[in-house]
Amino acid sequence: MPRFRPILDQLPVYRPGKAVVSADGRSFKLSSNECPYDPLPSVVEAIAAAAREIHRYPDAACVGLTEALAGRFGVPQEHVALGAGSVTVAQQLFETVSDPEAEVIYAWRSFEAYPLLADLSGVVSVRVPLAEETHDLRAMAAAITPRTRMIFVCNPNNPTGTVNRTAELTAFLDEVPADVLVVLDEAYREYVRDADVPDGLDLYRDRPNVAVLRTFSKAYGLAGLRVGYLIGHEPVASAVRKTMVPFAVNSIAQAAAIASLAAEDELLERVELVVKERTRVRDALLGQGWEVPPTEANFVWLRLGERTGEFAERCAVDGVAVRPYGVEGARISIGTPEANDAFLAAAADFRGR
Numbered sequence: 433m434p435r436f437r438p439i440l441d442q443l444p445v446y447r448p449g450k451a452v453v454s455a456d457g458r459s460f461k462l463s464s465n466e467c468p469y470d471p472l473p474s475v476v477e478a479i480a481a482a483a484r485e486i487h488r489y490p491d492a493a494c495v496g497l498t499e500a501l502a503g504r505f506g507v508p509q510e511h512v513a514l515g516a517g518s519v520t521v522a523q524q525l526f527e528t529v530s531d532p533e534a535e536v537i538y539a540w541r542s543f544e545a546y547p548l549l550a551d552l553s554g555v556v557s558v559r560v561p562l563a564e565e566t567h568d569l570r571a572m573a574a575a576i577t578p579r580t581r582m583i584f585v586c587n588p589n590n591p592t593g594t595v596n597r598t599a600e601l602t603a604f605l606d607e608v609p610a611d612v613l614v615v616l617d618e619a620y621r622e623y624v625r626d627a628d629v630p631d632g633l634d635l636y637r638d639r640p641n642v643a644v645l646r647t648f649s650k651a652y653g654l655a656g657l658r659v660g661y662l663i664g665h666e667p668v669a670s671a672v673r674k675t676m677v678p679f680a681v682n683s684i685a686q687a688a689a690i691a692s693l694a695a696e697d698e699l700l701e702r703v704e705l706v707v708k709e710r711t712r713v714r715d716a717l718l719g720q721g722w723e724v725p726p727t728e729a730n731f732v733w734l735r736l737g738e739r740t741g742e743f744a745e746r747c748a749v750d751g752v753a754v755r756p757y758g759v760e761g762a763r764i765s766i767g768t769p770e771a772n773d774a775f776l777a778a779a780a781d782f783r784g785r
């Protein structure tokens with residue numbers, strides 16, 4: 433037998449989620465926080481044009497997309513680093529700090545990729561429990577040791593949808609030593625409507641140890657193409673570029689991302705529809721008697737405890753796929769009004785049991 437790193441024995445084997453279909457053939461995927469709408473025609477056209485060039489390697493430096501992002505956000509091109517989805521950028525970040533005994537702090541429960549990437553890279557995971565479903569930034573600051581190299585703050589948090597606001601986040605950043613990198617994972621930034629939730633891009637500008645992680649997978653609807661990026665100061669962005677697997681962002685993804693930035697107004701109109709539906713879904717759930725943390729993302733969180741699995745099964749009967757987390761709770765993405773209605777009907781029925 434070939435010998436592998438012992439950590440592999442502890443990593444989960446990926447099991448593809450089975451498609452959920454109701455007896456009458458209805459199927460709604462509310463399990464992955466995707467954009468519920470089809471790609472825009474202009475984006476599909478850019479993809480078709482790029483498809484005619486796929487005998488060539490992609491631009492390894494992603495020059496066009498880097499320029500477009502730098503222009504869009506008013507940052508120097510040197511501050512932008514790309515990856516094949518922001519999960520991959522996160523993996524690149526772990527690789528930049530993973531000396532033996534390095535510690536990486538993150539909240540728990542938060543994005544399930546963090547522990548996986550931490551284990552893979554060999555760093556020590558330091559998990560700080562959520563307080564009232566929200567990052568406990570004081571406890572996270574208190575968890576810093578001389579071995580801490582990086583801290584992830586997922587804002588809004590996946591899977592709870594909760595946020596950390598300006599005063600507490602800036603107070604936290606002021607406490608973090610300058611040699612510890614803080615990564616603000618803003619995968620759901622476009623859905624935030626609370627004006628007191630800071631834009632990470634305002635926080636990073638005068639803080640060399642703060643970087644922002646964003647993605648084209650959610651609001652921009654390109655989950656299937658895998659493009660994400662980091663915006664941070666030169667040394668951070670440069671370290672991330674060094675750890676990128678050559679040609680990781682393929683040419684079709686680069687073209688689609690550029691076309692999506694060009695069509696941003698149209699895409700953000702769809703985000704607005706999702707935000708309106710989010711309010712409707714949460715209000716309906718509260719009306720049914722559920723406790724639902726306020727959410728600034730494109731999903732809601734139900735802390736169901738032991739009944740989580742049973743709840744997911746009940747939703748599946750109506751063709752609604754939700755994302756169950758063991759015996760903790762379920763995350764339900766906001767979809768089209770029809771999908772949301774199907775989910776609300778299943779939730780109401782479950783509640784009445």
Ligand SMILES: *Cc1c(COP(=O)(O)O)cnc(C)c1O
Nearest residue numbers: 517518519543590619647649660
């Ligand atoms: C979905 C998500 C991402 C983005 O993943 P991609 O690799 O860009 O598809 C990153 N962070 C969080 C917290 C997410 O929920």
